[in-house]
Amino acid sequence: xxxxxxxxxxxxxxxxxxxxxxxxxxxxxxxxxxxxxxxxxxxxxxxxxxxxxxxxxxxxxxxxxxxxxxxxxxxxxxxxxxxxxxxxxxxxxxxxxxxxxxxxxxxxxxxxxxxxxxxxxxxxxxxxxxxxxxxxxxxxxxxxxxxxxxxxxxxxxxxxxxxxxxxxxxxxxxxxxxxxxxxxxxxxxxxxxxxxxxxxxxxxxxxxxxxxxxxxxxxxxxxxx
Numbered sequence: 059x060x061x062x063x064x065x066x067x068x069x070x071x072x073x074x075x076x077x078x079x080x081x082x083x084x085x086x087x088x089x090x091x092x093x094x095x096x097x098x099x100x101x102x103x104x105x106x107x108x109x110x111x112x113x114x115x116x117x118x119x120x121x122x123x124x125x126x127x128x129x130x131x132x133x134x135x136x137x138x139x140x141x142x143x144x145x146x147x148x149x150x151x152x153x154x155x156x157x158x159x160x161x162x163x164x165x166x167x168x169x170x171x172x173x174x175x176x177x178x179x180x181x182x183x184x185x186x187x188x189x190x191x192x193x194x195x196x197x198x199x200x201x202x203x204x205x206x207x208x209x210x211x212x213x214x215x216x217x218x219x220x221x222x223x224x225x226x227x228x229x230x231x232x233x234x235x236x237x238x239x240x241x242x243x244x245x246x247x248x249x250x251x252x253x254x255x256x257x258x259x260x261x262x263x264x265x266x267x268x269x270x271x272x273x274x275x276x277x278x279x280x281x282x283x
Contacts, residue, residue: 059104059174059217060084060235064094064120065136066112074107077163078170082197082213084238091115098124102234103131105173107166108153110137110144118151125152132173136166171195185220187278190259190267192220199258206258211236215251219268219278228275252276 061078065071066089075087086101088094092114098106106124110117121133132154137144140158148156154176155169171183171194185192189202192213199208199216208216214236218227229248256268265281 059214060086060101060238061170062094062097062101062103062106063087064089064091064098064106064112064117065109066090067109074166078167079210081167082208082210082217083170084214084236086238089113091117091120095120095123097239098129098131099127101239104235105132105134105170107134107136107170110135110139110148118147121148121151121153132176134166134169134173136161185217187220187223188267188280189264190220192216201259201262201264204262206261208258211251212255212258215255219276223278226271226274226277231275 061083063071063074063078063085065074065087068089071087071089075085078085086097086103088097091112094106094108094112095115097103098120108117108120112120115123117135117137121135124133133152134155134157135148135153136157136159137148138159145156154173157166157169175183175194183194185194191200192198194217197208197213199206199213215232218232218235232248252268252270256266259268260266267278267281269277269279269282271277
Protein backbone atom coordinates (compact mmCIF):
# COMPACT_ATOMS: atom_id res chain seq x y z
CA UNK A 59 0.00 0.00 0.00
CA UNK A 60 1.24 3.47 -0.88
CA UNK A 61 0.91 6.32 1.61
CA UNK A 62 1.54 10.06 1.40
CA UNK A 63 2.84 11.82 4.51
CA UNK A 64 2.52 15.63 4.50
CA UNK A 65 4.61 16.80 7.47
CA UNK A 66 7.01 19.73 7.72
CA UNK A 67 8.81 18.82 10.95
CA UNK A 68 12.42 18.03 9.90
CA UNK A 69 12.73 15.07 12.28
CA UNK A 70 9.18 13.77 12.60
CA UNK A 71 8.56 13.57 8.85
CA UNK A 72 11.54 11.27 8.09
CA UNK A 73 10.80 9.26 11.26
CA UNK A 74 7.23 8.67 10.12
CA UNK A 75 8.42 7.60 6.68
CA UNK A 76 11.02 5.21 8.08
CA UNK A 77 8.63 3.77 10.67
CA UNK A 78 5.85 3.12 8.18
CA UNK A 79 8.27 1.59 5.70
CA UNK A 80 9.21 -0.94 8.38
CA UNK A 81 5.56 -2.04 8.22
CA UNK A 82 5.93 -2.62 4.45
CA UNK A 83 4.21 0.53 3.23
CA UNK A 84 5.58 2.54 0.32
CA UNK A 85 5.74 6.11 1.62
CA UNK A 86 6.13 9.46 -0.11
CA UNK A 87 7.03 12.40 2.16
CA UNK A 88 6.53 16.09 1.36
CA UNK A 89 7.08 19.03 3.74
CA UNK A 90 4.41 21.50 2.57
CA UNK A 91 0.78 21.73 1.58
CA UNK A 92 1.32 22.77 -2.04
CA UNK A 93 3.39 19.69 -2.88
CA UNK A 94 1.06 17.48 -0.86
CA UNK A 95 -1.97 18.73 -2.77
CA UNK A 96 -0.19 18.26 -6.09
CA UNK A 97 0.77 14.65 -5.35
CA UNK A 98 -2.59 13.82 -3.76
CA UNK A 99 -4.34 15.13 -6.87
CA UNK A 100 -2.25 13.03 -9.26
CA UNK A 101 -1.45 9.74 -7.52
CA UNK A 102 -4.09 7.26 -6.24
CA UNK A 103 -2.69 6.94 -2.71
CA UNK A 104 -4.22 4.37 -0.42
CA UNK A 105 -4.07 6.84 2.49
CA UNK A 106 -2.80 10.33 3.33
CA UNK A 107 -1.37 11.36 6.72
CA UNK A 108 -1.77 15.13 6.92
CA UNK A 109 -0.42 17.73 9.34
CA UNK A 110 -2.45 20.95 9.72
CA UNK A 111 0.15 23.62 10.50
CA UNK A 112 2.00 23.51 7.17
CA UNK A 113 3.84 26.04 4.99
CA UNK A 114 2.04 27.38 1.89
CA UNK A 115 -1.34 25.66 2.25
CA UNK A 116 -2.42 24.48 5.67
CA UNK A 117 -3.83 21.00 6.18
CA UNK A 118 -7.42 22.24 6.39
CA UNK A 119 -7.16 23.64 2.85
CA UNK A 120 -5.36 20.59 1.47
CA UNK A 121 -8.13 18.34 2.78
CA UNK A 122 -10.88 20.65 1.52
CA UNK A 123 -9.41 20.84 -2.00
CA UNK A 124 -8.81 17.10 -2.26
CA UNK A 125 -12.40 16.38 -1.29
CA UNK A 126 -13.63 19.06 -3.72
CA UNK A 127 -11.75 17.15 -6.45
CA UNK A 128 -13.63 14.01 -5.38
CA UNK A 129 -10.43 12.36 -4.19
CA UNK A 130 -11.74 9.65 -1.89
CA UNK A 131 -8.60 8.15 -0.36
CA UNK A 132 -8.69 8.06 3.47
CA UNK A 133 -7.18 11.13 5.17
CA UNK A 134 -5.81 10.99 8.71
CA UNK A 135 -5.02 14.32 10.35
CA UNK A 136 -1.90 14.09 12.54
CA UNK A 137 -1.54 17.40 14.35
CA UNK A 138 -0.75 19.26 17.57
CA UNK A 139 -4.19 20.95 17.41
CA UNK A 140 -6.12 18.88 19.90
CA UNK A 141 -9.20 20.89 20.90
CA UNK A 142 -12.64 19.40 20.30
CA UNK A 143 -13.41 22.20 17.82
CA UNK A 144 -10.30 21.27 15.82
CA UNK A 145 -11.32 17.61 15.68
CA UNK A 146 -14.83 18.50 14.61
CA UNK A 147 -13.54 20.84 11.91
CA UNK A 148 -11.21 18.18 10.52
CA UNK A 149 -13.88 15.51 10.37
CA UNK A 150 -16.40 17.93 8.88
CA UNK A 151 -13.92 18.78 6.12
CA UNK A 152 -13.90 15.13 5.12
CA UNK A 153 -11.05 13.57 7.10
CA UNK A 154 -11.55 9.96 8.16
CA UNK A 155 -9.57 10.08 11.39
CA UNK A 156 -7.81 12.55 13.67
CA UNK A 157 -4.80 11.85 15.90
CA UNK A 158 -3.20 14.42 18.20
CA UNK A 159 0.54 14.85 18.77
CA UNK A 160 2.32 13.61 20.78
CA UNK A 161 1.20 10.11 19.84
CA UNK A 162 2.29 6.49 20.12
CA UNK A 163 3.51 5.14 16.81
CA UNK A 164 1.78 1.81 17.44
CA UNK A 165 -1.54 3.63 17.65
CA UNK A 166 -0.88 5.51 14.43
CA UNK A 167 -0.03 2.30 12.58
CA UNK A 168 -3.12 0.58 13.99
CA UNK A 169 -5.30 3.48 12.81
CA UNK A 170 -3.69 3.26 9.36
CA UNK A 171 -4.49 -0.45 9.21
CA UNK A 172 -8.08 0.18 10.32
CA UNK A 173 -8.60 2.86 7.67
CA UNK A 174 -7.16 0.64 4.95
CA UNK A 175 -9.45 -2.22 6.00
CA UNK A 176 -12.42 0.14 5.89
CA UNK A 177 -11.45 1.37 2.43
CA UNK A 178 -11.14 -2.18 1.15
CA UNK A 179 -14.39 -3.30 2.79
CA UNK A 180 -12.35 -5.92 4.59
CA UNK A 181 -13.32 -5.90 8.26
CA UNK A 182 -10.94 -8.64 9.39
CA UNK A 183 -7.22 -7.93 9.87
CA UNK A 184 -6.55 -11.31 8.21
CA UNK A 185 -6.89 -11.45 4.43
CA UNK A 186 -7.91 -14.82 2.99
CA UNK A 187 -8.07 -16.31 -0.48
CA UNK A 188 -8.63 -20.06 -0.78
CA UNK A 189 -5.85 -21.62 1.38
CA UNK A 190 -3.79 -18.40 1.42
CA UNK A 191 -3.84 -16.11 4.47
CA UNK A 192 -2.08 -12.84 5.28
CA UNK A 193 -2.22 -11.34 8.77
CA UNK A 194 -1.89 -7.55 8.47
CA UNK A 195 -1.05 -7.21 12.18
CA UNK A 196 1.85 -9.67 12.34
CA UNK A 197 2.64 -9.78 8.58
CA UNK A 198 2.56 -13.59 8.78
CA UNK A 199 1.76 -15.30 5.49
CA UNK A 200 0.58 -18.90 5.18
CA UNK A 201 -0.34 -21.31 2.41
CA UNK A 202 -2.48 -23.81 4.28
CA UNK A 203 -0.47 -24.55 7.41
CA UNK A 204 2.85 -23.66 5.75
CA UNK A 205 4.20 -20.28 6.85
CA UNK A 206 6.63 -18.37 4.65
CA UNK A 207 8.63 -15.17 4.98
CA UNK A 208 8.11 -12.11 2.78
CA UNK A 209 10.35 -9.18 1.99
CA UNK A 210 8.86 -5.70 2.31
CA UNK A 211 7.96 -5.43 -1.39
CA UNK A 212 6.73 -9.04 -1.56
CA UNK A 213 4.40 -8.35 1.37
CA UNK A 214 3.08 -5.15 -0.25
CA UNK A 215 2.52 -6.94 -3.54
CA UNK A 216 0.70 -9.87 -1.92
CA UNK A 217 -1.38 -7.45 0.18
CA UNK A 218 -2.47 -5.64 -2.98
CA UNK A 219 -3.36 -8.86 -4.79
CA UNK A 220 -5.31 -10.24 -1.81
CA UNK A 221 -7.10 -6.93 -1.27
CA UNK A 222 -8.40 -7.08 -4.85
CA UNK A 223 -8.87 -10.78 -5.66
CA UNK A 224 -9.82 -11.74 -9.22
CA UNK A 225 -9.25 -8.15 -10.37
CA UNK A 226 -6.76 -7.72 -13.20
CA UNK A 227 -4.07 -5.35 -11.92
CA UNK A 228 -1.96 -3.60 -14.53
CA UNK A 229 1.74 -3.01 -14.02
CA UNK A 230 0.97 0.70 -13.69
CA UNK A 231 -1.54 0.02 -10.90
CA UNK A 232 0.93 -2.24 -9.11
CA UNK A 233 3.70 0.37 -9.37
CA UNK A 234 1.41 3.12 -8.06
CA UNK A 235 0.45 1.13 -4.96
CA UNK A 236 3.66 -0.76 -4.11
CA UNK A 237 6.54 1.60 -4.97
CA UNK A 238 7.18 5.21 -3.93
CA UNK A 239 8.12 7.98 -6.35
CA UNK A 240 11.85 7.40 -5.79
CA UNK A 241 11.64 3.90 -7.26
CA UNK A 242 12.15 2.91 -10.87
CA UNK A 243 8.84 1.43 -12.00
CA UNK A 244 10.03 -0.79 -14.82
CA UNK A 245 7.86 -3.69 -15.88
CA UNK A 246 10.74 -6.16 -15.54
CA UNK A 247 11.16 -5.20 -11.86
CA UNK A 248 7.49 -5.97 -11.21
CA UNK A 249 7.81 -9.22 -13.17
CA UNK A 250 10.76 -10.25 -10.98
CA UNK A 251 8.76 -9.68 -7.79
CA UNK A 252 5.77 -11.57 -9.22
CA UNK A 253 8.07 -14.47 -10.07
CA UNK A 254 9.59 -14.47 -6.58
CA UNK A 255 6.13 -14.35 -4.99
CA UNK A 256 4.95 -17.26 -7.12
CA UNK A 257 7.93 -19.33 -5.92
CA UNK A 258 7.03 -18.61 -2.31
CA UNK A 259 3.35 -19.44 -2.79
CA UNK A 260 4.09 -22.68 -4.65
CA UNK A 261 7.19 -23.81 -2.73
CA UNK A 262 5.54 -27.06 -1.62
CA UNK A 263 4.01 -27.84 -5.01
CA UNK A 264 0.75 -25.98 -4.47
CA UNK A 265 -1.21 -24.72 -7.51
CA UNK A 266 -0.32 -21.25 -8.81
CA UNK A 267 -2.78 -18.55 -7.69
CA UNK A 268 -1.24 -15.64 -9.61
CA UNK A 269 -2.37 -15.60 -13.20
CA UNK A 270 -0.70 -13.59 -15.96
CA UNK A 271 -3.17 -11.82 -18.26
CA UNK A 272 -1.17 -11.10 -21.38
CA UNK A 273 -1.10 -7.43 -22.31
CA UNK A 274 -3.04 -6.48 -19.15
CA UNK A 275 -1.27 -7.51 -15.96
CA UNK A 276 -1.79 -9.99 -13.15
CA UNK A 277 -4.67 -11.31 -11.06
CA UNK A 278 -5.10 -13.47 -7.99
CA UNK A 279 -7.63 -16.14 -8.90
CA UNK A 280 -8.49 -19.79 -8.61
CA UNK A 281 -5.91 -22.05 -10.26
CA UNK A 282 -6.53 -23.13 -13.84
CA UNK A 283 -7.49 -26.78 -14.00
